[in-house]
Amino acid sequence: MANIINVVYFLILFPFIMAIIIGLLKKASPLRSAVIIIGGFTIMAAAIYVAVNVLLSGKIHIVYLENIELYNHIVVALEVFLMVLVCFLSIKYKKFYAIIFSLVGTIPVLWMDLTGRAVEYSNHLRIDTFTAVMYLIVGVVGILICIYASGYMKDYHHHHTDVQDRSNYFLALMFVFLGAMFGLISSDNLGFIYFFWEITSVCSFLMIGYTRTQEAVDNSFRALWMNLLGGCGFAAGLMYCNMNLEIANLSDLTGIAATSKFVIVPVTLFAFAALTKSAQFPFSKWLLGAMVAPTPSSALLHSATMVKIGVYMLIRVSPLLYNTLTGIMITVIGGFTFFAASLLAITVSDGKKVLAYSTISNLGLITACAGTGTTEGVWAAVMLVLFHAVSKSLLFQTVGDIENCMHSRDIEDMHGLIIKLPRLAFIMMIGICGMFMAPFGMLVSKWAALKAFVDSGSVWLVIFLVFGSGSTLFYWAKWLGKICTVIHQSFELEDITPRSEMVSIFPLTSMIVIMCFAFPWMSSHMIQPILDEAFNTNIPDVIGGSDVIIMMIMVAMIFMIPIGSRILAIGKNSKMTMSYVAGVNAGDDRHYIDSFGKERALYMSNWYMDEIFGEKKLLLPCIIVSAVLVAVMLIIVVGGAF
């Protein structure tokens, strides 16, 4: 017992120590890489140790910190530090609005803490199954991204000589981020959660602004104000809990649901904060802007950390959302985001931007699932969180590597990637399949989500989901097609992906494949206990026995067909020819000879349908519609309580 708690302390504090050490190692050196790899794997091992222990024993560890005064002082001091930091940078870059959000979010909470109005004598940490599952995501996926980053940043500065090399600062921030994540998911005390919440906001702001270009600065401040706005909502919820409901704990909040009807007020405020963190419409623009930063930060923000905090909070409060106006509004916003973002993803050709829209879209689905407040909804939501974290971090890392090799991350430039960079292309294909195709993970979860929506009678969600899956299929499949194109007389490029990045990419790729087989086990050992803790009930398998067998057969077939055809030499004795171009193919698939005997260039672009779903046309209306929805929710629920 005490043993595990000590490891938890280690998990929260050690990343910060790592950050300091890395911060001191200014130059990219084997030493720094070694520190990151050794430290990273230590954290990963610790996280897995705690998670496995909790999952196997099924015990909930609750900790009451004895000398809380000291910790409170540290938290207050650091909150003031964050506020001063934000104010200083806002003044430096003349973005004064950020100061307002920072002050509004911090000072009332400080006032509450310092005047002793906060509720004391309740538990501070709580390690349950959901925490364990999140440990696995942060500990495994998050750490792999950090290891990837140590190699990536070296190449990055090799190509971007105009950017000042502050990679030690960047890598240190990544570890601070992970530390804050571990803190957040371990905490039960709302004040602590809020403190870690603010660290992640400021951290992501600093990471996005890494290159210090005008665009980076603008985007980072956009991320900052949106997240600080969410932080204000969180702070309001926190104060309401402490001062009106006399609750200081998340678990108490979910526990007293039946006794107080005002409990929905803080829940709505937390849900609002979650919407900003998870980049739901109308707050999606910060995540789209976040891609100006080097790729590891995108991978970290999109997969294991930042956006997952929002849905983490939503899943935590999910039982309270069942059949409430807040719940309905959250599901509608989530469903709408899922659909709208998937349409927008069709229209962009920048690889990272497609991934960003896909994140927003999938997070929308998770939000919608959590908003239903049903057991099936939460089942699907947790599954989606798991699968999304793995697939998305892999995709970001691969896009980053492709960019380092080809100096472009545009999907159009990935034409014929299977010939140019076969290894990366193959990994990317698995990543993309993992995002949308049967029988891979995301589709399994989507399937469960569909069942959850049908059972809870959310017709609008069903409609959003089915139309959204149509457009999701379109944007992934055309990307997949672009990679698979085989161009004659095209040659392999030099794959300069360093080994340290492969240390991260290979495990993630194999995890996608393994998770296809492991999901029934994951369901019974990871997700059912979560439902047990949240709803005190279990559900029958969302995806039943015979379906599981059939999906196993499908997974096996996917891998058997390429192998089988290699053995049977299908198509090996066929005559080779050039593709038909309605003229004479000049031999390289990129030129043809027209009827005048001239050689003309030929290029096949993907469809983007910009004039129909383009960002210019669709983005603003989406933001307005969802902003109205959020406003209605806040006004009715929060306003109605006073």
Add this chain to the structure above:
Amino acid sequence: MTVSIIIKALLYVLLAPFVGGLLSGIDRVFSARMQGRQGPPVFQPFYDVFKLMNKQTTVVNGIQVLFVTAYLIFTIFTGALFFAGGDMLLVFFALSMSEVMMVLAAFSTNGPYSIMGAQRELLQMMCYEPMTLLVAIGFYYANGSFMVNDLIHASVPAIVQIPGFFIGFVFILIIKLRKSPFDLSTSHHMHQEMVKGLTTDLSGGNLARVEIAEWYDTVLMMGIVGMFFITNNPISILWAVIACSVVFFLETLIDNLFPRVKYITMLKVTWAVILVFAGTNLLILNVLK
């Protein structure tokens, strides 16, 4: 139980190509008569496929064959899953996966006509995907299960409760069976701008495989049409067969009546039809539940 499942699946695998090929032949005879022509014999599709199989296969690249084979295998798998009584949602997920394989086969050739056909095929999938998923959901609302095995034991035919879904499904069958006005990705008719779209760079055995896969697919689609009428009463099978014949005739008629439309029209029209018919039906069911 397991034995009967295997027998059903096997029957589908063995018989579906004959039924599908025959349907394709009947379709051609119908079309010819509608256009005032004599038309080919009913067994023409079989002759065509045999001829294709005996021809030398030329390929553009190695992985093309791989994808076409995968397309055939997964299409058969999907149909077998349905006729063996599997989960409707899984059937449709597997179906879109097999379609993606075909699209990838076309993408891999790097031929402009193939790739254009592939893009159009993807768009077509985007158009009908919502409806296929909704059909599964409609059956679930009507009879409380996603499993085909449970659905065939209904006491009342599903069409009574989900007529809107039926209309929507018949509508997207136009796309699925590659009928004009929505046959953008293959363009079966003469003087088209797309040569043969998706299958432009396929020949010989590969093309034969695609043809056979489409026969399987047709039978599967007709099976789903029949599902709307099946009950625990054996007579209902007759109704289902009649319904399938009517729907199939209707699709051929539509094929001959309407000229091909632009892709954007297709997207708007199909999504509108799905939303209006299936969406409204779903809302009503939900209120009544």
